[in-house]
Amino acid sequence: MTETGGREVTFLEAVREAMVQEMRRDPTVFLMGEDIGIYGGAFGVSKGMLDEFGPERVRETPISEAGFTGVATGAALMGMRPIVEIMFLDFITLAMDALVNQAAKMRFMFGGNASIPLVCRAPSGSGTGAAAQHSQSLEAWFINAPGIKVVAPSSAYDAKGLLTTAIRDNNPVLFIEHKLLYRTKGAVPENSYTIPFGKAEVRRQGKDITIIAYSIMAQRALEAATRLAEEGIEAEVVDPRTLKPLDVETIVGSVAKTGRALIVHEAPVTGGFGGELTSAIVESHAFDYLDAPVRRLGGRNIPIPYNRTLERASVPQVEDIVETARALAREGK
Amino acid sequence: MTETGGREVTFLEAVREAMVQEMRRDPTVFLMGEDIGIYGGAFGVSKGMLDEFGPERVRETPISEAGFTGVATGAALMGMRPIVEIMFLDFITLAMDALVNQAAKMRFMFGGNASIPLVCRAPSGSGTGAAAQHSQSLEAWFINAPGIKVVAPSSAYDAKGLLTTAIRDNNPVLFIEHKLLYRTKGAVPENSYTIPFGKAEVRRQGKDITIIAYSIMAQRALEAATRLAEEGIEAEVVDPRTLKPLDVETIVGSVAKTGRALIVHEAPVTGGFGGELTSAIVESHAFDYLDAPVRRLGGRNIPIPYNRTLERASVPQVEDIVETARALAREGK
Amino acid sequence: MSSPDVQELLDTNSAVVPESLALTLPREKLEWMLGKMCETRYFEEKAEELYTRGLVHGTMHLSIGMEASPIGSIAALEPDDLIVNHHRGHGHTIAKGADITTMMGEFLGKEPGYCRGRGGSMHIVDIAHGNMGATGVVGSGIPIAVGVALALQMKHSAQVVLCFFGDGATNEGAFHESLNLASIWALPVVFICDNNHYGMSMSYRHSMNISKISVRAGAYGIPGFTVDGNNVLAVYQTVKECVDWARAGKGPSLVENLTYRWRGHSKSDRNLYRTPQEIQEWMQRCPIKRFKQLLRDSQIMSEQETETIDQRAKETIDRAAELAVQMPEPTPENMEDEVYAP
Amino acid sequence: MSSPDVQELLDTNSAVVPESLALTLPREKLEWMLGKMCETRYFEEKAEELYTRGLVHGTMHLSIGMEASPIGSIAALEPDDLIVNHHRGHGHTIAKGADITTMMGEFLGKEPGYCRGRGGSMHIVDIAHGNMGATGVVGSGIPIAVGVALALQMKHSAQVVLCFFGDGATNEGAFHESLNLASIWALPVVFICDNNHYGMSMSYRHSMNISKISVRAGAYGIPGFTVDGNNVLAVYQTVKECVDWARAGKGPSLVENLTYRWRGHSKSDRNLYRTPQEIQEWMQRCPIKRFKQLLRDSQIMSEQETETIDQRAKETIDRAAELAVQMPEPTPENMEDEVYAP
């Protein structure tokens, strides 16, 4: 981990910093999306960028997600490095053809005669009272779509380093930013740095159980681990950081050590990324060390409701992680 | 199983028969899609239906997948029962908002004040030399989208019964038809019948290993089981038929009996439905009976290539299933 | 029916519609229009207040200053006609007959609200009154409205559906595909663009290279109109013509109501993309004030009469808010059972 | 630049362009046009033959009868200009300079083919000659072409991109969103609709409620033209004007080339949606025959000269097919390594 000199910034600022530094460094990098200019984007991520880079490179678009994601694909095909902001991950439903059928497939389908260095940034998740169509966690779709990488950072530090890597990557990358992380702070070096894809981070060491969690759930898992420690349960928290490529080795290594695995994500549990993680564990040598079944704690299988209480009850909270982990840690003992 | 009186029809005819019989029975049922009229649809599924039902109920659309899927949603909201044909499942990328953000969520989001009886039929899969954008198996996306059911029949008999059920269901249903199944024949009663959702079919009994496979892979698994039997390995083949709702009980019961589970699907293995099936098994009591890890055999993590040899090598074939099952059956013995 | 040559309606700041139209309409209709506009205004001011008091979890989209567009449009409907609404849809919901307390309850996420607190401000549905619901995905309501119209046509119904959306929504593919489908099938739908000049922050003058959105009708061979959307009678008259056209089986049409939102797009808006002058100018064109003035000028109502309607609207809203605040919250058990219809 | 009032170009079956245009063009250009049209025709006849012989796995979309549209359009480009192609794109690929053997190899799924056998007929790419590839998803190439144009503009390039698609594609949302984006940014792209009168089986007269697709340009404030797409010089002239317009920084435009495909949509087509007479009538308007006739009538070439070009094209194709059939097949090892760029 790079020296930060005690400097703390928010996740949101870290995302912006990665974009700004890459845009200074490489004239082919530019940002495209709705209301990213003077408005600064729906969440303020690009605030101030218009002033520095002008409307050519902080390019506001009409409300046309399919169109501008396709445009970004075409620009990337020409060697530009567009970053596309989809205002809410939910609206990526409008750009699935552009991302999955075009951007992700072009290299292979064209026999290697193309590369598409495209980053698609999108705020995900619930917790802001925006209801069913503005609160989804759709990462699982892209795991099953070869040709696109998927990144879901949980800290400001990772956000900056992984986004820098994403922008320099020569392939389409979906970069998922949980809305509730935007205001969280963390130590972040001012200088530019990269974090390699496919390297999980063990956020906390433990011997009793492995909790695998990404994006905001990595933070909640850490809080849960602190509480569990008070009860004498030492949880190891592994944050894969990039879901594709996935650092199977670190995950499996941890599970082989603890013998127990709890997977946590916000997306509905059924059909979520948890199944892939379960398979990765079960198909590995860690299977022989399992003292209890691999467990998933995911969002409930419902659209996200508007009411605050219902919304909170729809996705894993710290107390849910504590409870599930506790039960799993005791299972079979 | 209903008496068929020896009558055999193709999968394609079975699909058509279900539509025709439901349209005769219920005037609110109608079919909508591209070139479904005089052309009979890209694969000929609706051949002849225009003559019987006229252009109102066999409603041809311009090339506007997002638009007409949204239109179907609105019509369903009004109590109609539209069947939408997406010419290739790959183009459902254009209708993800309509299906996932609108149709699937309306009932919940509107507090129960709506129901959307909509069937979306789509031909899936590779094997026709149509390359990366006309050969996908995208079912996994919809598993993680609460509010929409997913059906993937493997036989003519199931196709007719499940489609009839789908049309009468009061919710959005994605009905996946593998292109290579269209010409396969099977015993199918002439009269209308339904097959309940959420009931797997044990296609072959066996004691050594459970192979879970759906759509075309259920057929290939059966062929593989025949070959395995020649080697003395008795494979039980379970076809879930509906992926959501999923008959966990039958699957888990079989695995608890055989102690070994092989999951086969055509979609790329990473992020496919196999992970969900693995989790369902591992989270159940069958975990305690597992003599070997749960294995997945899926498509390779690549877009489908054009060349015939490459295409064939991209997704599980009978010999791949035989090989993987054989190895798994021996593992840990 | 052909598009009138409307020249910069807004600069004239006057009704293109002869004031005499007011004289031909039943008094109750005019009272209804004024009442619903006032209710909408007060509803939204109350919504803001509740938001500021921390009683609302989530975002909201206010249409203060835009009331003439939804209310003038819906005034042109018969009671059993339908609407499909969008995210900035309080006025539409009210005009279509919503019970204000139930609506306020939904806004507050309460169990007795229109969506049992599951939907919130962006998704209010009121099937009993012909409000077929709203989507928060810009443009996505348009095909749904076309589907509603298709069902009406297939059922040989005489009903018509109004489909509401903003200027920004007309840049979505859904707009294009939907208008095309409605046109080739001659469906009974009127497309109404509440053109408030901006998407979230992008002026429609930058988001498209045409000065009137109504010209887009030409791409589908349907009539298109641009109307002074702050003149409730002008809106009423044009939409009425289009509704009649649709009811007669002649197919869809597109009406662009030029208007303006006084407030920010939503609560996160710092209004940096427009000038205080511009907002001021538009506040001068307040659709409610203008309508009251017209009613007085044409001596249909006295000031006291308009103010009585206004006051009654305020009381309706105040009472609704009081009741709604006390409504019970929903509880999270068994939500899985609500996802699928039996 | 403004849309000419083209009246049912096709009924006249004559060039709107003065034949004298032919006289002003360099002879090599005319030879090139005729040669490329003949190569396209023979390529597709050969493709059909190979298909019938069972050498092709998969589908194919033939443009026999439509050759003037791609070739006339691409004739208007400078060599380093670009194209984005669609599923019915053999003529475009050939006109943009593809090596026919490599192209035939791809059609046959061979390792030395343009996509190493991974893409096939629908996805031929030839970056070296400025063919940026093709998509098989109808309409999806349009935003990609706009992105290519955006890159050109941002790089201050003088290049222009032609974006090809069919009549059916103009009903997709992608068409709408893309033309709007290209227009507001004044990008150097010319949108060219190969209007062959049908999608797969749906006549464009049923898939939209307008008689000319070029009127859709009006929704984006850009020029639109309808051209006799079986007259290679008419196509050339109009597209040239549009290319110049784009190169001058004036932005996009839309050209609709009215033409017709003689063959079915693809191999599964039984041609039930159109009459044999209609097909016959269009075969009378063969763009190659017409161009040969014009060249002879205006005494630019003798019959022997046009037939020499024709014969040379045939030989090129025959030779290419012979070589391509013998090319090695790809092997399936390590395909995973091809998915991501290093």
Ligand SMILES: Cc1ncc(C[n+]2csc(CCOP(=O)(O)OP(=O)(O)O)c2C)c(N)n1
């Ligand atoms: C598909 C989609 N893209 C972006 C958004 C975010 N968003 C919500 S409202 C809005 C502006 C919509 O503009 P307009 O259609 O003019 O309606 P208005 O808000 O002005 O009433 C945007 C960009 C969204 N909800 N859906």
Ligand SMILES: Cc1ncc(C[n+]2csc(CCOP(=O)(O)OP(=O)(O)O)c2C)c(N)n1
């Ligand atoms: C999005 C999408 N929908 C449907 C199809 C199937 N399809 C392939 S070509 C075609 C017709 C396209 O018509 P048009 O755009 O006029 O081009 P043409 O084939 O006539 O050249 C259709 C429906 C497709 N490939 N992509």
Ligand SMILES: [Mg+2]
């Ligand atoms: Mg607006």
Ligand SMILES: [Mg+2]
């Ligand atoms: Mg066509």
